[in-house]
Amino acid sequence: MSTDVQGPPPEATEPEEETGSEVALAAPEVIANSLGEYARIWLSRIRNGDSGALPVIAGLIVIVIYFQVRSSLFLSAGNLVNLAGQAAWIAVLGMAEVFVLLLGEIDLSIGYTAPLGATFTCWLLLPPHPAPWPLAVLVGLAVPAIFSGLEGLIVTRLRLPSFVVTLAGQLLALGLLLEVMDSAAPSGGGTIRLYPGVLADLYSSSVSPVAGWIVMAAAVAGAGALFLVRDTRRRASNLTAPPLSVTVLKIAAMAVAGVVVVLVGNTNRGVGFTVVRGVPWVVLVVVVVVFAWSVLLGRTRFGRYVYAIGGNAEAARRAGISLTRIRVLAFTLCGLTAGIMGIIYTSYLGSVSTGVQGGQLVLLAVAAGVIGGTSLFGGRGKMVGAVLGGLIVAVIYNGLELLGLGAAPQYIWTAVVLLAAVTVDTLARRRSSTA
Helix, strand or coil, rough: CCCCCCCCCCCCCCCCCCHHHHHHHHHHHHHHCCCCHHHHHHHHHCCCCCCCCHHHHHHHHHHHHHHHCCCCCCCCCHHHHHHHHHHHHHHHHHHHHHHCCCCCCCCCCHHHHHHHHHHHHHCCCCCCCCCCHHHHHHHHHHHHHHHHHHHHHHHCCCCCHHHHHHHHHHHHHHHHHHHHHHHCCCCCCCCEEECCCCCHHHHHHHHHHHHHHHHHHHHHHHHHHHHHHHHHHHHHHCCCCCCHHHHHHHHHHHHHHHCCCCCCHCCCCCCCCCCCCCCEEEHHHHHHHHHHHHHHHHHCHHHHHHHHHHCCCCHHHHHHCHHHHHHHHHHHHHHHEEEEEEHHHHHHCEEEEEECCCCHHHHHHHHHHHHCCCCCCCCCCHHHHHHHHHHHHHHHHHHHCCCCCCCHHHHHHHHHHHHHHHHHHHHHHHHHHHH
């Protein structure tokens, strides 16, 4: 008999009174009536173990200060743009892993399914008769999406551990990568080149300085309008909404971040008489992905169901949520996002190879998600956190390279930061469970 029960979940009713612990654990925007009250509730949540992205941001600031003190080139425009490129593919693969980590699952295969999809993309773009690049991209995204979706189906239908299923999938994906590469480029030595074009320009080309300001202003204005319209509608429907001052503060923070990114990108980072200005296209791609997935998880029924299953699968099942459908869809989205990373990574390297270190890639993805605040136990985490986690990993690698250090300290530093993040998550859960 199937354990999935169809039908809408019952609507929750608001309690008449909030106890001290409930206030501490509730989202500030739900019950705060002013900016001051919002800050007090936020501090109360931190004291109860729910520190959110604060440790990530604080850690990032400390690491950046350390590397800037050790090397004055670290915060130069050229290095920051290079750092953004290094962080892009780590952040996107981290976002892919977040989809399954939120369910308390894991996908170990995306380190090889991502380059597998990219291999199909490069194969379709080979001269003398290359396919249209949108078609090549669709195929490159579909392959890892279908692969991970099938893994999710096996996990849910056969009730097997995702660790074992996706570990087998990792080996299968590596074998398929070898076979496909041999067919696509039999004389390429296990490598297929990404020829000049739209996809190759993701890293090598940049948005014009003027276009960068226009895109930034439009993005901030659009996001701000969405926030204000959403809050107005919620208040008109007698629903909870964050104080106007909090919403304005969030919009201002986005504007400041956008201005900083565009200013750094528009600084000339060329050598000699060469002028290189503008925000790399890959940065805009990452922004679009994190915005789309954040909306999906934070503003849709699917996102609410993911958090519900990750928090308590049995309670979610009793509420009428189809565990199988949500889990399979989450695995599929994980594979789809990994496909995006595969194309970005191929653009970064200029080619895709069978020598790709897929095992290391998936470990960096998990590290980015966990460092960014996603719980390994499920039910807690955000896409923005994965971006911050990926940025921390990239900062460590970039900073140590500037200092002339090799791979050994890079792995050690990343391990220490990852262990600290897992420790914080575990202690936070213990504290919240005893509150």
